[in-house]
Amino acid sequence: MNIAILLxxxxxxxxAIKEAIDNGAISNAQIVCVISNKEQAAGLESARNFGMNxxxxxxxxxxxxxxxxxxxxxxxxxxxLLDLLKANNVDLVCLAGYMRVVTEAVINEYAGRIINIxxxxxxxxxxxxxxxxxxxxxxxxxxxxxxxxDKGVDTGPxxxxxxxxxxxxxxxxxxxxxxxxxEHKLYIKAIALYTKGLLKIEGRKVSVVS
Amino acid sequence: MNIAILLxxxxxxxxAIKEAIDNGAISNAQIVCVISNKEQAAGLESARNFGMNxxxxxxxxxxxxxxxxxxxxxxxxxxxLLDLLKANNVDLVCLAGYMRVVTEAVINEYAGRIINIxxxxxxxxxxxxxxxxxxxxxxxxxxxxxxxxDKGVDTGPxxxxxxxxxxxxxxxxxxxxxxxxxEHKLYIKAIALYTKGLLKIEGRKVSVVS
Numbered sequence: 292m293n294i295a296i297l298l299x300x301x302x303x304x305x306x307a308i309k310e311a312i313d314n315g316a317i318s319n320a321q322i323v324c325v326i327s328n329k330e331q332a333a334g335l336e337s338a339r340n341f342g343m344n345x346x347x348x349x350x351x352x353x354x355x356x357x358x359x360x361x362x363x364x365x366x367x368x369x370x371x372l373l374d375l376l377k378a379n380n381v382d383l384v385c386l387a388g389y390m391r392v393v394t395e396a397v398i399n400e401y402a403g404r405i406i407n408i409x410x411x412x413x414x415x416x417x418x419x420x421x422x423x424x425x426x427x428x429x430x431x432x433x434x435x436x437x438x439x440x441d442k443g444v445d446t447g448p449x450x451x452x453x454x455x456x457x458x459x460x461x462x463x464x465x466x467x468x469x470x471x472x473x474e475h476k477l478y479i480k481a482i483a484l485y486t487k488g489l490l491k492i493e494g495r496k497v498s499v500v501s
Numbered sequence: 502m503n504i505a506i507l508l509x510x511x512x513x514x515x516x517a518i519k520e521a522i523d524n525g526a527i528s529n530a531q532i533v534c535v536i537s538n539k540e541q542a543a544g545l546e547s548a549r550n551f552g553m554n555x556x557x558x559x560x561x562x563x564x565x566x567x568x569x570x571x572x573x574x575x576x577x578x579x580x581x582l583l584d585l586l587k588a589n590n591v592d593l594v595c596l597a598g599y600m601r602v603v604t605e606a607v608i609n610e611y612a613g614r615i616i617n618i619x620x621x622x623x624x625x626x627x628x629x630x631x632x633x634x635x636x637x638x639x640x641x642x643x644x645x646x647x648x649x650x651d652k653g654v655d656t657g658p659x660x661x662x663x664x665x666x667x668x669x670x671x672x673x674x675x676x677x678x679x680x681x682x683x684e685h686k687l688y689i690k691a692i693a694l695y696t697k698g699l700l701k702i703e704g705r706k707v708s709v710v711s
Contacts, residue, residue: 412642415625429705431662432622434642452641454664459708495639498669 292486293323295381297389302334304387304408307475308482309341316479320486323379326372328391344379348372369394376401383485385478386440390419395442403492405440406485408478410470412436412452417445422467425457433457433466435474437481439492450481450490450497502696503533505591507599512544514597514618517685518692519551526689530696533589536582538601554589558582579604586611593695595688596650600629605652613702615650616695618688620680622646622662627655632677641667643676645684647691649702660691660700660707 294312296305305325311317325338326346338345353368354361373396376384386393386407398405411421413436416428425433434454441447453476455469484490484499491500504522506515515535521527535548536556548555563578564571583606586594596603596617608615621631623646626638635643644664651657663686665679694700694709701710 412622412625412640414638414640415622427705428624429659429707430622430624431646431659432644432664436641449639449641454642459706495637496669497639 292320292382293380294320294482294486295376295379295384296322296325296334296338296387297384297393298325298327298334298387299329299332299390300334300388302332302337302387303471304385304474304478305334306337307479308385308387311479311483317483317486320383320482323381324375326375328368328389334387346375348375365394366396369397373397373400383482384440385482387478392444393440398440398442403439406450406481407438407440407445407447408474408481409436409438409445410467410474412454413438413445413449420463422470423463426461426463426466431457433470435470435477437477439497448492448495448497450484451477453477502530502592503590504530504692504696505586505589505594506532506535506544506548506597507594507603508535508537508544508597509539509542509600510544510598512542512547512597513681514595514684514688515544516547517689518595518597521689521693527693527696530593530692533591534585536585538578538599544597556585558585575604576606579607583607583610593692594650595692597688602654603650608650608652613649616660616691617648617650617655617657618684618691619646619648619655620677620684622664623648623655623659630673632680633673635667636671636673636676643667643680645680645687647687649707658702658705658707660694661687663687 298305312320324344324346326348327335328350330347335345350363353364355364384401384405411425412434416424432454434452436452437450439447453473455473489499491498508515522530534554534556536558537545538560540557545555560573563574565574594611594615621635622644626634642664646662647660649657663683665683699709701708
């Protein structure tokens with residue numbers, strides 16, 4: 292099974308996935324490309340250093356001009372992304388801190404084959420700064436969620452969730468670190484089930500077939 | 502500390518609170534009245550059987566007529582409720598399956614002194630049928646939340662939360678039962694902190710003072 296990783300930052304979940312493939316925790320899978328919308332993403336640099344297929348897909352190359360104003364062409368960008376995924380025979384797309392909404396064209400083509408990890412117990416605290424949202428809300432429990440990606444922001448069917456406590460003297464850094472440690476474990480478990488063909492989606496319900 | 506219980510159904514949380522007061526898990530407190538908007542509420546009957554001050558506050562007695570149509574007068578009802586709370590020198594109002602939104606007059610008068618337990622990890626799944634909402638969403642984790650009551654529906658500052666797993670073959674009954682067992686424990690812990698004067702509210706953050 293060919294995995295593509297999409298990332299925008301350091302890609303700590305990418306590194307966890309790579310290690311899990313290397314040590315056999317995720318079987319029947321290989322990472323065929325690591326794609327980023329950020330040239331300076333540390334995760335892209337890591338991929339390069341591993342000798343992996345590391346691709347910077349430059350948003351600046353996808354623009355359109357309207358009334359003399361230049362706009363980012365999201366559809367053209369994702370069309371190029373889709374071409375890359377197809378060219379690499381990608382079976383599963385794993386978002387790993389990819390700070391860009393994937394458009395409908397990609398989601399439709401890869402329905403049930405794009406997964407994401409989000410640092411909250413969805414549906415609580417979707418979108419950016421989930422850990423900060425949890426702290427500001429005064430939640431006493433948070434966690435992380437691995438889910439299939441649909442057209443909404445962090446709204447797709449949930450594969451797995453795990454919880455972490457929020458302590459009353461927590462700050463964003465501490466809570467993020469606590470959640471991130473769980474993210475690595477949870478994402479690997481979910482991907483391992485996926486690559487073994489054990490996940491079944493029915494409507495919003497994801498179950499593990501036995 | 503004088504506690505009022507408001508309930509509409511069997512009041513299993515009321516029974517758990519009563520037991521905790523009886524066995525000392527909640528100290529410095531007594532239940533001075535159990536109030537219900539439902540005459541047939543089993544919780545009200547239990548209170549009567551214990552010889553407690555069990556009060557049915559009949560919604561049918563609070564109506565106003567407009568253009569010949571009779572409406573429930575929510576404000577008049579809650580004004581009577583407020584009178585009851587004051588007459589009983591109530592310090593803390595515990596909602597225990599009270600299926601009615603408490604109006605602003607009561608909330609303002611008892612700011613920081615009304616608490617509720619809700620069968621989900623708020624802010625996920627507020628309002629009615631929280632367990633069913635969690636199942637329909639395909640959540641893998643749910644739980645319960647004790648919170649101060651504010652003007653919104655299940656939006657007040659969170660005191661405590663605890664989690665339960667959602668199993669893939671769960672139904673509403675099984676999940677509700679699993680959550681309810683945790684509700685009893687969590688509500689008692691939160692009330693015990695309250696009656697000891699150990700809870701501090703700052704904005705949305707509730708902390709335990711040491």
